[in-house]
Amino acid sequence: MAGKFYIVGVGPGDPELMTIKAYKNIKNADIIAYPGDGRKEGTAYQIACKAIPEVRQKKTIYLKFPMTRDEKQLEKSHDNAANDIINLLNTGKDVSMITLGDPCIYSTAFYVFERIESKGYETEIINGINSYSAAAAKSMISLAMKDEKLIITTPEQIVTSFDGTMVIMKSGYHLKELKKMFRDRKMYLIENCGMENENLFSEEIPDKAGYFSTLIIKSEKT
Amino acid sequence: MAGKFYIVGVGPGDPELMTIKAYKNIKNADIIAYPGDGRKEGTAYQIACKAIPEVRQKKTIYLKFPMTRDEKQLEKSHDNAANDIINLLNTGKDVSMITLGDPCIYSTAFYVFERIESKGYETEIINGINSYSAAAAKSMISLAMKDEKLIITTPEQIVTSFDGTMVIMKSGYHLKELKKMFRDRKMYLIENCGMENENLFSEEIPDKAGYFSTLIIKSEKT
Numbered sequence: 335m336a337g338k339f340y341i342v343g344v345g346p347g348d349p350e351l352m353t354i355k356a357y358k359n360i361k362n363a364d365i366i367a368y369p370g371d372g373r374k375e376g377t378a379y380q381i382a383c384k385a386i387p388e389v390r391q392k393k394t395i396y397l398k399f400p401m402t403r404d405e406k407q408l409e410k411s412h413d414n415a416a417n418d419i420i421n422l423l424n425t426g427k428d429v430s431m432i433t434l435g436d437p438c439i440y441s442t443a444f445y446v447f448e449r450i451e452s453k454g455y456e457t458e459i460i461n462g463i464n465s466y467s468a469a470a471a472k473s474m475i476s477l478a479m480k481d482e483k484l485i486i487t488t489p490e491q492i493v494t495s496f497d498g499t500m501v502i503m504k505s506g507y508h509l510k511e512l513k514k515m516f517r518d519r520k521m522y523l524i525e526n527c528g529m530e531n532e533n534l535f536s537e538e539i540p541d542k543a544g545y546f547s548t549l550i551i552k553s554e555k556t
Numbered sequence: 557m558a559g560k561f562y563i564v565g566v567g568p569g570d571p572e573l574m575t576i577k578a579y580k581n582i583k584n585a586d587i588i589a590y591p592g593d594g595r596k597e598g599t600a601y602q603i604a605c606k607a608i609p610e611v612r613q614k615k616t617i618y619l620k621f622p623m624t625r626d627e628k629q630l631e632k633s634h635d636n637a638a639n640d641i642i643n644l645l646n647t648g649k650d651v652s653m654i655t656l657g658d659p660c661i662y663s664t665a666f667y668v669f670e671r672i673e674s675k676g677y678e679t680e681i682i683n684g685i686n687s688y689s690a691a692a693a694k695s696m697i698s699l700a701m702k703d704e705k706l707i708i709t710t711p712e713q714i715v716t717s718f719d720g721t722m723v724i725m726k727s728g729y730h731l732k733e734l735k736k737m738f739r740d741r742k743m744y745l746i747e748n749c750g751m752e753n754e755n756l757f758s759e760e761i762p763d764k765a766g767y768f769s770t771l772i773i774k775s776e777k778t
Binding site (some may be wrong): 345348349350351352353355356357358385389436437438439441444445447448457459460461462463464467468470471474475476477478479480482483484485486488490491493497498514524537556 | 567570572573574575576577579580607613650651656658659660661662663666667670673679681682683684685686689690692693697698699700701702703704705706707708709710717718719751765
């Protein structure tokens with residue numbers, strides 16, 4: 335019988351922000367799949383190791399995803415990752431693919447998941463805390479109250495007029511223009527959420543920050 | 557020295573979807589605060605008890621929040637809850653107020669939090685998994701990929717045209733009109749997420765469901 339495939343959110347960085355379900359799943363996993371190139375271990379893998387040190391003794395498989403927007407190259411990498419995992423599932427082993435944050439929101443793991451799920455393998459998604467929730471908690475702000483809207487988006491799909499809160503994921507390279515665009519609004523930035531080099535900004539937002547930067551823009555003025 | 561106040565998300569229902577941090581916080585809490593009327597125990601309290609049975613032996617305080625949209629009545633209830641908790645903090649005890657889902661998204665706990673925080677008490681927010689993430693995981697769908705937007709809102713603030721995904725919280729009483737409004741789109745509904753009476757719908761969405769119903773509407777057609 336084929337094994338089961340899980341995509342597991344390890345949360346935003348702090349190993350204690352993993353769910354009990356994710357913790358148990360990773361602890362009991364036959365094989366851990368993670369994005370990386372074999373030499374440089376991925377962020378999700380490091381979080382899992384901090385929470386569960388015995389992960390380092392487990393069988394792992396690293397999946398290569400190029401940092402590109404070229405659709406064909408990306409699709410090929412998702413196909414390859416799915417095929418590599420399917421080969422392992424066919425030996426009867428369960429595979430847990432770990433991912434930062436939540437697997438249902440902007441996660442490469444989901445592309446691999448849909449390929450494996452569509453072929454009839456048993457699958458499950460285990461949620462994780464998103465970086466934007468962690469950023470709000472650390473900034474001690476709410477993302478939505480009463481009938482406020484919360485919009486989660488990327489620098490490519492910005493909404494210029496909104497009530498409530500807009501979260502822009504991976505906004506670090508676009509801060510200068512975003513600050514100009516929303517100059518009258520209150521902003522909060524979290525860079526490298528939950529990691530050792532985490533930075534929180536609420537007064538003076540920098541013009542540039544690392545790739546893993548989440549910007550929260552409130553609709554009310556400062 | 558005054559105690560510390562925590563708002564703690566217990567997640568969407570499944571006790572295993574609590575974070576390790578929330579689990580430890582509740583386990584070690586001096587006093588658990590929860591919404592309820594003293595007789596009927598709240599949903600968040602039941603989730604916490606399932607995860608940590610010794611919660612039943614802990615000192616608890618229940619906070620009354622009327623089911624109304626009357627601003628004055630609501631503000632009074634938030635003031636009263638904050639004052640009750642402050643009285644306990646002043647005795648040197650820590651208080652953990654538990655809440656469904658995540659404290660940063662549509663949570664009554666946040667109104668209490670901002671009152672206590674503004675008075676200079678030591679405070680912390682501990683995240684939880686949202687019902688919409690859990691609903692997506694159970695429905696095996698993604699909420700946002702690539703540059704898709706994700707909009708979280710209530711039945712009072714619907715967006716009629718969007719790319720990506722719209723999540724409508726507490727939509728159970730509005731399903732008939734929502735189905736008419738978005739008749740060409742793919743919808744997923746989760747009623748009573750994570751509880752014993754949980755229902756998942758993806759083919760035939762009912763005209764009415766319970767108060768705790770989360771509707772996910774995708775932009776692509778069925």
